[in-house]
Amino acid sequence: MFGIETLGSTLQSVVLVGLVLVEALALYVGYGTLEEAVGERFVTAFTGE
Template sequence: MFGIETLEGSAAAVAQVGFVLAEAMVLYVVYGGLTSAVGDHITDAVRSA
């Protein structure tokens, strides 16, 4: 998908680790934003139920 399969050896390993770290950072930012945006509303809804 990203051409990582065409790399060999250490280059493939570095590319894969970089991809995983980038994905983790994106997920961290997105989940943090969602938590900030709707976290209080969900907590209030659960407490009042």
């Protein structure tokens, strides 16, 4: 998957963990942007105001 099977085992493991790190950072930024955009409206809807 992701074309990393051809790499050596050590490099492959570093790339795998690196991909998890990149995904985590991308999600942190992505959800952060989403929170800024619609968070207030979402909370207002849930708190019933």
